[in-house]
Amino acid sequence: ATAASVEEIKSKGMLVVGIQGDNAPWGFVNSSGKQDGFDADVATLFAKELGVKVQFQPLAVANRIPALTTGKVDILFATMAMTEERAKAIQYSKPYAANTISLYAAKADAVKTPADVASWEIGVPKSSSQDKAVTDAVGSTATIRRFDDDAATIQALVSGQVKAVGGNMFYGQRLDAASAGTYERKIDFLTTYNGVGTRLGEKDWNEAVNAFLDKIKGNGELAAITKKWMAIDLPKFPESIPNIPFTVK
Amino acid sequence: MGYTFDFGAVFDRAPELLWGSLGSLGLAFAGMLLALVIGILGVAARTSKIAWVRSPVIAFVEVVRNTPFLVQIFFIYFALPLMGIRLNPTVTAIIALGINGGAYAIEIIRGGVESISKGQIEAGFALGLHKADVFRLIVLKPALRAIYPSLTSQFVMLTLTTSVCTSIAAYELTSAAQRIESDTFRSFEVYFTVTAIYLVISSLMMGIFALISRSYFNYPTR
Amino acid sequence: MEGAVLTSPNDQSTLISLDKVEKWYGSFHALKNINLSVRKGEKIVLCGPSGSGKSTLIRCINALELIQDGKIVVEGQLLDGTTKAVDAIRREVGMVFQNFNLFPHMTVLQNCALAPMRVRGASRADAEKLARKYLERVRILDQAEKYPAQLSGGQQQRVAIARALCMEPKAMLFDEPTSALDPEMVKEVLDTMIGLARDGMTMICVTHEMGFARQVADRVIFMASGEIIEEAEPETFFKNPRHDRTKAFLGEILAHH
Amino acid sequence: MEGAVLTSPNDQSTLISLDKVEKWYGSFHALKNINLSVRKGEKIVLCGPSGSGKSTLIRCINALELIQDGKIVVEGQLLDGTTKAVDAIRREVGMVFQNFNLFPHMTVLQNCALAPMRVRGASRADAEKLARKYLERVRILDQAEKYPAQLSGGQQQRVAIARALCMEPKAMLFDEPTSALDPEMVKEVLDTMIGLARDGMTMICVTHEMGFARQVADRVIFMASGEIIEEAEPETFFKNPRHDRTKAFLGEILAHH
Amino acid sequence: MGPIGENELLFILQGLKWTVLLAIIGFIGGGVFGILIALVRTSKYPFARLASSGYIALFQGTPLLMQLFVVYYGVALLGIDVNASVAVAIAFTLHASAFLGEIWRGSIEAVPKGQTEAANALGLHYVSRMKDVVLPQALKISMPATIGFLVQLIKGTSLAAIVGFIELTRAGQIISNQTYRPLLVFGIVGIIYFMICWPLSHVGSGLEKRMAKAAR
Ligand SMILES: Nc1ncnc2c1ncn2[C@@H]1O[C@H](COP(=O)(O)OP(=O)(O)OP(=O)(O)O)[C@@H](O)[C@H]1O
Ligand SMILES: Nc1ncnc2c1ncn2[C@@H]1O[C@H](COP(=O)(O)OP(=O)(O)OP(=O)(O)O)[C@@H](O)[C@H]1O
Numbered sequence A: 001a002t003a004a005s006v007e008e009i010k011s012k013g014m015l016v017v018g019i020q021g022d023n024a025p026w027g028f029v030n031s032s033g034k035q036d037g038f039d040a041d042v043a044t045l046f047a048k049e050l051g052v053k054v055q056f057q058p059l060a061v062a063n064r065i066p067a068l069t070t071g072k073v074d075i076l077f078a079t080m081a082m083t084e085e086r087a088k089a090i091q092y093s094k095p096y097a098a099n100t101i102s103l104y105a106a107k108a109d110a111v112k113t114p115a116d117v118a119s120w121e122i123g124v125p126k127s128s129s130q131d132k133a134v135t136d137a138v139g140s141t142a143t144i145r146r147f148d149d150d151a152a153t154i155q156a157l158v159s160g161q162v163k164a165v166g167g168n169m170f171y172g173q174r175l176d177a178a179s180a181g182t183y184e185r186k187i188d189f190l191t192t193y194n195g196v197g198t199r200l201g202e203k204d205w206n207e208a209v210n211a212f213l214d215k216i217k218g219n220g221e222l223a224a225i226t227k228k229w230m231a232i233d234l235p236k237f238p239e240s241i242p243n244i245p246f247t248v249k
Numbered sequence B: 001m002g003y004t005f006d007f008g009a010v011f012d013r014a015p016e017l018l019w020g021s022l023g024s025l026g027l028a029f030a031g032m033l034l035a036l037v038i039g040i041l042g043v044a045a046r047t048s049k050i051a052w053v054r055s056p057v058i059a060f061v062e063v064v065r066n067t068p069f070l071v072q073i074f075f076i077y078f079a080l081p082l083m084g085i086r087l088n089p090t091v092t093a094i095i096a097l098g099i100n101g102g103a104y105a106i107e108i109i110r111g112g113v114e115s116i117s118k119g120q121i122e123a124g125f126a127l128g129l130h131k132a133d134v135f136r137l138i139v140l141k142p143a144l145r146a147i148y149p150s151l152t153s154q155f156v157m158l159t160l161t162t163s164v165c166t167s168i169a170a171y172e173l174t175s176a177a178q179r180i181e182s183d184t185f186r187s188f189e190v191y192f193t194v195t196a197i198y199l200v201i202s203s204l205m206m207g208i209f210a211l212i213s214r215s216y217f218n219y220p221t222r
Numbered sequence C, D: 001m002e003g004a005v006l007t008s009p010n011d012q013s014t015l016i017s018l019d020k021v022e023k024w025y026g027s028f029h030a031l032k033n034i035n036l037s038v039r040k041g042e043k044i045v046l047c048g049p050s051g052s053g054k055s056t057l058i059r060c061i062n063a064l065e066l067i068q069d070g071k072i073v074v075e076g077q078l079l080d081g082t083t084k085a086v087d088a089i090r091r092e093v094g095m096v097f098q099n100f101n102l103f104p105h106m107t108v109l110q111n112c113a114l115a116p117m118r119v120r121g122a123s124r125a126d127a128e129k130l131a132r133k134y135l136e137r138v139r140i141l142d143q144a145e146k147y148p149a150q151l152s153g154g155q156q157q158r159v160a161i162a163r164a165l166c167m168e169p170k171a172m173l174f175d176e177p178t179s180a181l182d183p184e185m186v187k188e189v190l191d192t193m194i195g196l197a198r199d200g201m202t203m204i205c206v207t208h209e210m211g212f213a214r215q216v217a218d219r220v221i222f223m224a225s226g227e228i229i230e231e232a233e234p235e236t237f238f239k240n241p242r243h244d245r246t247k248a249f250l251g252e253i254l255a256h257h
Numbered sequence E: 001m002g003p004i005g006e007n008e009l010l011f012i013l014q015g016l017k018w019t020v021l022l023a024i025i026g027f028i029g030g031g032v033f034g035i036l037i038a039l040v041r042t043s044k045y046p047f048a049r050l051a052s053s054g055y056i057a058l059f060q061g062t063p064l065l066m067q068l069f070v071v072y073y074g075v076a077l078l079g080i081d082v083n084a085s086v087a088v089a090i091a092f093t094l095h096a097s098a099f100l101g102e103i104w105r106g107s108i109e110a111v112p113k114g115q116t117e118a119a120n121a122l123g124l125h126y127v128s129r130m131k132d133v134v135l136p137q138a139l140k141i142s143m144p145a146t147i148g149f150l151v152q153l154i155k156g157t158s159l160a161a162i163v164g165f166i167e168l169t170r171a172g173q174i175i176s177n178q179t180y181r182p183l184l185v186f187g188i189v190g191i192i193y194f195m196i197c198w199p200l201s202h203v204g205s206g207l208e209k210r211m212a213k214a215a216r
């Protein structure tokens, strides 16, 4: 069996963290080949808390959950937006980051409400929370094109293959880098919160993470990391989210 | 370990899998047709005596056969718009499949054409037939027959290559699978089922090719 | 159905004439100063050692090979390398190869009907009627629906003859038509050719079947090293060859038979 | 080096015996009630029209084909289909094929040394010594380091004979050993075979070389349609064949030569 | 979000290292199993022939992409803890052995029947017949197709990106995600593939031509 308990990990001295490898600034492998980003910093702190070394396992968006459930990784600090469906497959911790999902399109296009994008082609990264948000909002009227990752999604907009994309709060900056002054944020769909993922029913992991998050929220360490990577203040986190338990019952 | 298999969640999405399969089949057939056209026209050019007709075809074949399909489809989808050619994912996928399969088909069919004895061609000329007629009426059919098995396996591979088209958001079986997976998180079950579907599709392809061969190449040889 | 006759032939009865023909394969001199004139209805047998240029000679007449110097005129049409001349000449001369070269993916009937349809623009019905006529002529009409692979070598060669006849050519060229055949089949093909000869067809035939040469040839031509060494009527040729080269050659082939 | 002799042969001098042998290819009856006994040192020539079963017969002796009924005994060993019997028999009889079947990726020496090493378990040195001895025997030792493709057909066939001899067999089977050769090369192979015959080797040879048959055969056997039609000493066989079938056949092959 | 500099190129080249390594692992693993498959496929036992042709049909009849997914997730389900590279190596071995097995079966059957008969007539047994006589000739016949498949395999490693393995294509994706220059990055990646595959293809078709000439 590969699914280890917290105690087993402590005695082994090594924590395997599932993380995104290509989603700057959340989690990415930097050009010197080292894992870096917001999630990497938080996970490193967590490992320090447990008193073990950390090993990062970069994952593609679509195989984050299988990697956890099959025990390939011990825990996910993998930009996991908290959704009801996912909460059926993994155990979330309390939220530790927030992310606003919006529609981005060319300045020249007049868009005020979701009705304005009916019959457009809209790009999103496959299986991401943007995918879910955009599909929920305009999936029945617009054509959703699902790409492998953020880079392909943004490229699709820049190439004109889609008229709009569902992006997170970093898309604006990236679209400007690709084509300055052409695109803007049009509609905010929702704000999602990211939680740390552990396996369902494993109380020891969930409790350890929640205790750790409470601690770094209190002592300002999370605020510092948020400032460093997002250039924003620590957002307000909700006490509960419907149908997404933060603790093992 | 205590993993319990649950194919139910996958079978609930059977309609999506069916549409995905049809999408894959559609891409495969359209891609193949284009590949065959590119292959036949390409061979005519590839075997030309005129260097500037021949060399672009050679370069085309070399580039396509020595780079991954993933990179090729990515280029058609993302780079062509920069030159003002914007194609939707389905058309892109068909063109990419056609180009990829076509490059292989050119080389395969060329092998067949070169296996036709010079005497056959001379007999055609001696009867007063012109070059195009000789190629079309005398060379092509026996040439295709000679390389039919390799063409078949190349086209079956092309069918399987449709799975890569998911990366430009074309609608086919693999993207359906990925949607279902991201909703149900039943990764193993989803991919296992889809693999089985691909096996059925490729067997179907081979069956169809065998049927075509039996009706089209039914002349006896020694 | 006559083909384009551009110039009026200087001798009304000359069908094929070669004048100082020179043929090179790269630096290899394959035909040297070939002069030959074939009258309508004449039957010529061409023989000589392997590599002497016999095939090359008849292939040049049919424009399957291009010559470097000299003139070839068929039915008044100068073979000047233009598509038009090549077409016109190929319509006037039929060719039969050593290896038959039937098209394996077509039935016997389709093999024969192909050229009339594509070259003469005949309708399928007319072309097939013509094909049946000539298949009858070589007495193989009952095999019309078979594919070449289902026939014996001798039958295949007779189909090849019928196929060439379907273009209703003025002359027929044969390149060792019996040498790929088993002994029993040689006779059936030779009989077919003798029949053709009797009917007055102009023929140039590369063969070492000396019985055939004796029986039908008006002239036997002996080639060696790309040159015409000797030409004579069969009687003279076999009984009193003038050149030593010819004598040696005849000694060899007659010893084998 | 004697091979496993399981039963003592009833006639001390019989090396190979076939008793009521029947062979079918599916529904095709290829050998019909074949009875044949070959004494040590005897030379037998097998002839007959194409498809009469000559190759099949000698391939059965060597267990390259399995028989459906009857008995084959070689040097007292009954060929009963067990690996042991097949091995024992193949060690006793060498075979030479029409198309030589030399191994193209091995030198002449390696071709000859292979079986002694792998089958008899000889060391490389011993095997090569043996190989050289038999290459010398067929007078081709100077070619030992060449590859088959570098040799003429006649030389290749002589190597094939040496290769078979290296197993030091009691008998040799030849299946049309000269028919794939150009005329000049036929003689060198026939001379080699005549030499072998003189040295007392037991031989069964499928051939239509009638000169060879006259010179060395103790018996000539004529087959047709899977049956042995006639067997006789060469003089009798050629001068006074009894059956019409034999007469017709002889008439045909002698006419060709 | 930056230019493509030395670091980025270096990162891509590290991906290249894995691409080459994966192809080599797949080729060696596939080669060993492939020979077995080819031998079983040409054996005289009908059941063994059937089983091996089923194996070939399975791995030639499904996309490599799916094989990667199923092995990647499936091996973990068996309770064996493997990292991505082992799973990918297993998948490539299975995939390659099916294709190489089929290629080599063809070339074993292309060795003239007379060769086997001559070996039989000399009393050689199966092992020696295969090892000394048939396989050396079959391998030579199969060289062009084998090299052709090696090229396919190298290109096929690009699919390992989909299970998150950082080989050449994945490295390209990561860099393109950081620099937002996908066209440039994938152009470079494409050229690198071409530079490895093209010389190989060339050797392959050269061999093919030489053999065609020898056969004439
Ligand atoms: N395409 C070619 N390129 C170079 N040399 C050629 C070519 N075709 C023929 N030759 C050479 O020209 C010479 C004449 O050849 P040709 O085929 O006319 O001889 P032939 O008299 O018909 O002999 P055979 O009796 O063997 O058919 C030969 O030496 C041959 O090698
Ligand atoms: N493997 C086979 N399957 C079916 N029929 C076969 C097979 N091998 C030979 N035959 C048939 O058995 C008959 C005898 O064949 P065999 O080769 O022994 O004749 P042969 O006397 O050696 O003739 P040739 O002189 O042509 O070599 C032929 O009619 C042949 O078609």
Ligand SMILES: [Mg+2]
Pocket: C054, C055, C056, C175
């Ligand atoms: Mg010739």
Ligand SMILES: [Mg+2]
Pocket: D054, D055, D056, D175
């Ligand atoms: Mg035989």
